[in-house]
Amino acid sequence: MSIFRKAGFVGVALLASVGTANAAGELNLYNWGNYTNPDLIKKFEKEFDVKVTVTDYDSNSTALAKVKAGGHGFDMVVPSANYVKIFISEGLVEKSRPDQMANFKHVAPEWNNPSWDPGRMYSVPWQWGTVGMVVDTEVYNGDINTSSLVFDPPPELQGKINMAPEMNDVLALAILYHGGELCTTDKTVLKKVRDTLVAAKVHWLSMDYGLVEKMPRGDFAAASYWNGAGFRARLAKPSINFGYPKEGYLLWMDSLMVLKDAKNMENAKLFQNFVMHPENAGLISSFARYANGITGSEAYMPADMATAREIIIPDEFKAAGHFLPACSKEANDIYTAIWTELTK
Amino acid sequence: MASDQLRKGEVRRNWLLSTPALIILLSAASGPLLVVLVYSFLTPGEYGGVVWQFSWDAWISVIFERDIFDDTISIADAHLTILWRSVSLSLMTTVVTFILGFPTAYFIATRPPQNRNLWLFLITIPFWTNLLIRTFAVLEVIRNEGVINTALIAMGIIETPIQILYTDTAIMIGMTYVYLPLMVLPIYASMERLNFNLVEAAYDLYATRLKVLWRVIVPLVKPGIVAGSILVFVPSLGTFVTPRVLGGGKKLMLSNLIELQFGSGRNWPLGAALSITLLAMVMVALIIYIRTTQRDQATSK
Amino acid sequence: MTALFGKRKKFSLRHQPGFTSIAMACFVLLYAPIIILVIYSFNEGRYIAVWEGFSLQWYIAAWNNEAVIDATLRSLLLAFLAALISTVVATMAAIGTTRTSPYRGLTSIHTLINQPLIVPEIVTGVALLIVFAAVKVATGFQGFFYLVLAHAAFCIPFAYLPIRARLEGMDKTLETAAADLYASRWMTFRRITLPLLWPGILAGAMLAFVISLDNVVITEFVKSAGQETLPTYMLGQLRRVITPEINAISTVLLLISLLVVSLYFIVTRKRT
Numbered sequence: 006m007s008i009f010r011k012a013g014f015v016g017v018a019l020l021a022s023v024g025t026a027n028a029a030g031e032l033n034l035y036n037w038g039n040y041t042n043p044d045l046i047k048k049f050e051k052e053f054d055v056k057v058t059v060t061d062y063d064s065n066s067t068a069l070a071k072v073k074a075g076g077h078g079f080d081m082v083v084p085s086a087n088y089v090k091i092f093i094s095e096g097l098v099e100k101s102r103p104d105q106m107a108n109f110k111h112v113a114p115e116w117n118n119p120s121w122d123p124g125r126m127y128s129v130p131w132q133w134g135t136v137g138m139v140v141d142t143e144v145y146n147g148d149i150n151t152s153s154l155v156f157d158p159p160p161e162l163q164g165k166i167n168m169a170p171e172m173n174d175v176l177a178l179a180i181l182y183h184g185g186e187l188c189t190t191d192k193t194v195l196k197k198v199r200d201t202l203v204a205a206k207v208h209w210l211s212m213d214y215g216l217v218e219k220m221p222r223g224d225f226a227a228a229s230y231w232n233g234a235g236f237r238a239r240l241a242k243p244s245i246n247f248g249y250p251k252e253g254y255l256l257w258m259d260s261l262m263v264l265k266d267a268k269n270m271e272n273a274k275l276f277q278n279f280v281m282h283p284e285n286a287g288l289i290s291s292f293a294r295y296a297n298g299i300t301g302s303e304a305y306m307p308a309d310m311a312t313a314r315e316i317i318i319p320d321e322f323k324a325a326g327h328f329l330p331a332c333s334k335e336a337n338d339i340y341t342a343i344w345t346e347l348t349k
Numbered sequence: 350m351a352s353d354q355l356r357k358g359e360v361r362r363n364w365l366l367s368t369p370a371l372i373i374l375l376s377a378a379s380g381p382l383l384v385v386l387v388y389s390f391l392t393p394g395e396y397g398g399v400v401w402q403f404s405w406d407a408w409i410s411v412i413f414e415r416d417i418f419d420d421t422i423s424i425a426d427a428h429l430t431i432l433w434r435s436v437s438l439s440l441m442t443t444v445v446t447f448i449l450g451f452p453t454a455y456f457i458a459t460r461p462p463q464n465r466n467l468w469l470f471l472i473t474i475p476f477w478t479n480l481l482i483r484t485f486a487v488l489e490v491i492r493n494e495g496v497i498n499t500a501l502i503a504m505g506i507i508e509t510p511i512q513i514l515y516t517d518t519a520i521m522i523g524m525t526y527v528y529l530p531l532m533v534l535p536i537y538a539s540m541e542r543l544n545f546n547l548v549e550a551a552y553d554l555y556a557t558r559l560k561v562l563w564r565v566i567v568p569l570v571k572p573g574i575v576a577g578s579i580l581v582f583v584p585s586l587g588t589f590v591t592p593r594v595l596g597g598g599k600k601l602m603l604s605n606l607i608e609l610q611f612g613s614g615r616n617w618p619l620g621a622a623l624s625i626t627l628l629a630m631v632m633v634a635l636i637i638y639i640r641t642t643q644r645d646q647a648t649s650k
Numbered sequence: 651m652t653a654l655f656g657k658r659k660k661f662s663l664r665h666q667p668g669f670t671s672i673a674m675a676c677f678v679l680l681y682a683p684i685i686i687l688v689i690y691s692f693n694e695g696r697y698i699a700v701w702e703g704f705s706l707q708w709y710i711a712a713w714n715n716e717a718v719i720d721a722t723l724r725s726l727l728l729a730f731l732a733a734l735i736s737t738v739v740a741t742m743a744a745i746g747t748t749r750t751s752p753y754r755g756l757t758s759i760h761t762l763i764n765q766p767l768i769v770p771e772i773v774t775g776v777a778l779l780i781v782f783a784a785v786k787v788a789t790g791f792q793g794f795f796y797l798v799l800a801h802a803a804f805c806i807p808f809a810y811l812p813i814r815a816r817l818e819g820m821d822k823t824l825e826t827a828a829a830d831l832y833a834s835r836w837m838t839f840r841r842i843t844l845p846l847l848w849p850g851i852l853a854g855a856m857l858a859f860v861i862s863l864d865n866v867v868i869t870e871f872v873k874s875a876g877q878e879t880l881p882t883y884m885l886g887q888l889r890r891v892i893t894p895e896i897n898a899i900s901t902v903l904l905l906i907s908l909l910v911v912s913l914y915f916i917v918t919r920k921r922t
Contacts, residue, residue, distance in 0.1 A: 033875035033876060035875070037881070038884075038885060038887050040886075043716070057715065060873065060874075061878060061883060063885050063886050064612060064613040067612070067870065069397055071783075071871065074784075075786070076782065076784070076785070076787040076792065076874070077783070077874055078786075093397065114607050164409070170593075170598050172609070172613040172614075175586070175803030186519070190419055192417075199418075206599065211599060212597065212598040213593055213598040215593065219492075222492065222493075223494060224493060224514065250558050295418055301819070334615065339417055340614065341610075341615075344613075344614075345427045345606070348601045348605075349427040349430045349431055349600070360754075363746035365746070366742045367742065367747060367759050368747040370742065370806055371743075371759065371762060373736075373799065373803050374762050374766070374803055374806060376803075376805060377778065377802070377804075379765050381774065381778050382769065384777045388673075393838045401713060429852075447673060450705070451671065452669035452676075453673040455673070456669055456674075457674075458744075458791055466736075469754075471862060473905045474817040474904065474908065475681060475901050475904075476864075477863065477904060477907040478684065478900040479880060479884060479896070479900060480864045481685075481881065481885075482687060482896060482900045483683065483684075484683060484911065487683050489686050489687075490682060490686065496686065526679070526683070529676065530857070531808075532855065533720060534854075534857055535812040535814050538815050538850040539815045539816060539818075540847055551658075555844075558666060569819070570819070572814070572819060575818075576814065576815040578725070578854045579811060580770065580857075580871070581763070583764075583767040587769075603770065604772060607772050608772045611772060611776055613852075620772075621773070624770060624772075627768070628768050631670065632765075633799040635764065636757075636761075
């Protein structure tokens, strides 16, 4: 028992030492996993003498749930566009006015007034990208700029397709494929969507993450997936290419915001400004390999990103990109029902 | 009178012994579950969470579903399919881990006493690595360009790779891999106490090996078998990583279904109701299981 | 070989046909993927997929990756504390609920103890998020304590079941004899019950440790700022890329566990 008692004391001492309230000179960032460049953090820590912690989440809904519940200790969060609106409307974020910060002038014109945060009063662009068709051209070398690859696959691809298991993305893609409006509750369109999905599923091999590990090894030959992963897959296997569905594809953007109950408000605002500088935005992009919304950052990014088809959207497809809005509960319930039926 | 006092003292002592465990459990496991129960009777919030308004909707949705397009009400076939899938997978995993784990536990228990702990540790060491990594390691073995297929092709046994990955077999392999020590350890704990004099007596009475196994050894280690089965069956009901990584994620498991409600589905009350239903069903099954095996033990004594 | 496997008898009453082969097969199957993992941690290439030559770069990268080191250490500490607390508490509970004639509330205690096994982690996670968050907001205390408490809680059934199984197989004659010899209850426990129970306690502790080390979902919901554990770190990576640094970390963890085993082995050898 004496060993147990000794260990118990050590444990208590450790517990006591680890449980502290936030001290001055700190910043607690809550971000997607594997999405924050450690060099960026070190640079910020040095420049402003602030200790930064980065805690990960793997989905917007987890982040929302944790922030809403309170007592989390975070100062900043980086949700996707549709959730930025939700965070704002639920009163969870601080109106930090990035549009009045020194580095705001670097924000690219197409990103400084998005519909989900007009005038950029709350959020600062972190990274953005697309969801498209990642195809191994060795297996299929036809037109890859269409979502019929996954919804009505050609014989070469049948049984070799992977879909990123994102309910909102898959449904949105299918709605666009049938010419509907995103977040629609139109039952005729949705019936077609449901039928297409159920019919297509027969030809899908899997609905999983991990494209970069699996596709170059030939586990599957085509996928509906994020562009950054497609980029990395191509680096591993050059025959892999990226297509923009002409029927409509999804744009996404993650933005950095300050939480209303942040304990380090000033440091958070400093970080928002910091991230809008081209050099730092370049650091962010070179880590996860996605584009950022800051002009002039190309000079600080790896050269292959400047010409990559995955990063720079070809002009002829620009119009087909749509941001996913935050759908109403009514629409979401229907989508969940379709998804459950699809994956039961 | 005196024995009554003794008995009361014993009961009180037993309760006291269980108290620390109960305190921890009530504060960090069962207690918070009451929150879940309460949530199952509320209305879903617009973007997740709940609105404090009473509603039976969640509970109704567990059993009944309204067809999206023609508004007919029917039994929630999706829920039943998913439930059945999870239950059968768990049952199979339990059986397979038992078939593999019983001999393994027996093997360890019959080693010389000073070596047993070594073998025990050897069983658990792979599990010091992370579940995700272990699952990916299994992936490496069974995928089309993986160890098994490459070896078989190199030996000329097959021409094209066998598709093991993303099949139900792959899921079974993965699940067995993950849950094996949970079966081995409790059975071993029981077996280690096995009095081989009883075994020897049985042999002296000209019993065959099989009879000895079935009639003498198994009943004596029954507590371990029961513990092992519970430790495999029940947690495997809540599994979702292994089926998704190895099975391809095309079919929802119970855990995925519940997770969906707390995530993109934005229906916390339904998630809560589904969980309470699951909890209730398993508890009933467990109680029946434990009572039956306890009865067997009582009668066999 | 003989020392490890024991002497072979002509008719071994402990031998059951096929059991040794199955056991050996199990060990091989358990370790095969692990060995592959270790091999790949020395892979030159960035993707776990393709072998590109021997290299230590991932170990160096992991060493320099403060986030992953921090997460790993926290996981180990958390697992140790959770296993310690849950095993002690489970042992006490096992003694209080086994080998006694049924008393009122026994079934309830059983139910409560086994309940963390039954509930899907996502549910416990969400429930704890709500309850703990309220406490954190009210008290302002955000320490490590909540994680330890949550982990200890769900580890209890994993520790309890093997201990209980062991205890049920022990008859009370030795302990009754000790009592007859006027040994105090504590002495009886320490000198007789505990040593006999020890394999069960060890089995339970190891299970609890491993279960805590692996936990993703509950930790994800309970953690506060700066409380990343290795599994939650990896969960975050799942959608992006899983770097071979994780392989390197896993190999290191394996080495540590092997070290612990050898140490334990040496220590117990000395005693006998």
